[in-house]
Amino acid sequence: MKKNNVVTLNQFISDQQNKFPFVQGNLSRIFRDLQLAAKMINRDVRQAGLIDILGNFGETNVQGEEQKKLDVISNEVFMRLMDMSGAVVCVVSEEDEGIHWCPDGADAKYILAIDPLDGSSNIDVNASIGSIFSIYKRLDMDKPVTEADILQKGIEQVAAGYIIYGTATMFVYTTGNGVNGFTLDDSISEFCLSHPNIQTPKSGKIFSVNEGNLNEFPQGVIDYINWCKGTNKEEKRPYSARYIGSLIADFHRNLLKGGIYLYPPTAKAPNGKLRLLYECNPMSFLVEQAGGKASNGQQRIMEIQPTEFHQRTPIFIGSADMVDQVMGMM
Ligand code: AHM
Ligand code: MG
Numbered sequence: 001m002k003k004n005n006v007v008t009l010n011q012f013i014s015d016q017q018n019k020f021p022f023v024q025g026n027l028s029r030i031f032r033d034l035q036l037a038a039k040m041i042n043r044d045v046r047q048a049g050l051i052d053i054l055g056n057f058g059e060t061n062v063q064g065e066e067q068k069k070l071d072v073i074s075n076e077v078f079m080r081l082m083d084m085s086g087a088v089v090c091v092v093s094e095e096d097e098g099i100h101w102c103p104d105g106a107d108a109k110y111i112l113a114i115d116p117l118d119g120s121s122n123i124d125v126n127a128s129i130g131s132i133f134s135i136y137k138r139l140d141m142d143k144p145v146t147e148a149d150i151l152q153k154g155i156e157q158v159a160a161g162y163i164i165y166g167t168a169t170m171f172v173y174t175t176g177n178g179v180n181g182f183t184l185d186d187s188i189s190e191f192c193l194s195h196p197n198i199q200t201p202k203s204g205k206i207f208s209v210n211e212g213n214l215n216e217f218p219q220g221v222i223d224y225i226n227w228c229k230g231t232n233k234e235e236k237r238p239y240s241a242r243y244i245g246s247l248i249a250d251f252h253r254n255l256l257k258g259g260i261y262l263y264p265p266t267a268k269a270p271n272g273k274l275r276l277l278y279e280c281n282p283m284s285f286l287v288e289q290a291g292g293k294a295s296n297g298q299q300r301i302m303e304i305q306p307t308e309f310h311q312r313t314p315i316f317i318g319s320a321d322m323v324d325q326v327m328g329m330m
Pocket of ligand 2: 115117
């Protein structure tokens with residue numbers, strides 16, 4: 001990219017599309033709608049401190065967790081835009097129990113999975129949060145969509161990404177051709193290419209985990225965390241502990257700087273906390289495209305066969321050497 005040469009996300013997507021003339025443009029349409037959703041949610045997140053939309057919505061979602069108002073709003077924004085897009089047959093969301101069918105999408109070929117607002121317990125304390133998305137192709141255009149179309153392995157993802165509402169708002173995505181990051185320029189309301197071809201460092205010095213649960217982790221994970229804290233000048237240990245408790249914020253930092261994010265199984269949550277479809281698969285696609293790795297402790301996250309929409313999985317994700325190290329110790 002030439003200096004001072006501004007490339008907007010729309011321009012970037014249309015350039016990509018021109019490289020593949022057989023592409024019909026439906027994916028580009030979804031990306032335009034995702035961008036619009038991102039801008040609308042960004043506006044609401046930025047105003048959250050000013051207008052009375054902070055706090056609990058008073059309902060619990062299907063996971064038994066309290067919903068915040070902004071979770072509900074973000075979910076509705078995504079659904080509304082996908083309903084209008086005509087390029088998506090259905091949406092599954094962390095906030096909804098079942099499948100949301102898009103009225104104009106019966107003949108569409110794509111399926112969208114979303115976590116509309118992740119890390120929502122951080123809204124009240126003004127820490128970074130984000131939206132995560134993952135796109136699959138339906139299995140057979142001549143057959144009706146069933147659960148099997150949605151329960152595809154992560155390796156089948158066509159695209160995945162997240163929007164981080166941090167000090168700046170960024171749209172980071174992959175279609176299997178590397179990872180690119182775009183920062184929202186508020187003055188022109190456009191996402192502009194700021195992080196082309198993101199590669200995560202092979203190793204890093206940051207480990208991100210909720211250490212409050214340490215005593216409940218498998219012994220190998222406890223050993224790894226103690227190893228991270230041990231002293232070894234050559235290996236640049238002790239590493240730094242950094243944990244916001246907002247997956248996208250922790251992931252994004254580690255992606256750029258090098259590091260590992262761990263959500264191991266605990267006694268209370270033997271399958272970990274994070275959801276395979278809405279959180280782990282999209283983040284794994286991104287990290288692998290950036291040169292990193294993601295595992296559940298036994299296998300590559302993207303090779304897990306999902307059996308339920310809201311399935312959870314333990315996850316170890318980040319710089320390749322760090323994921324290998326914890327795997328070796330488990
Ligand atoms: P959410 O989908 O309900 O927001 O939960 C997911 C969040 C992640 O963003 C974060 O990494 C994790 O939960 C933190 O969990 P814990 O508070 O158990 O450490
Ligand atoms: Mg979430």
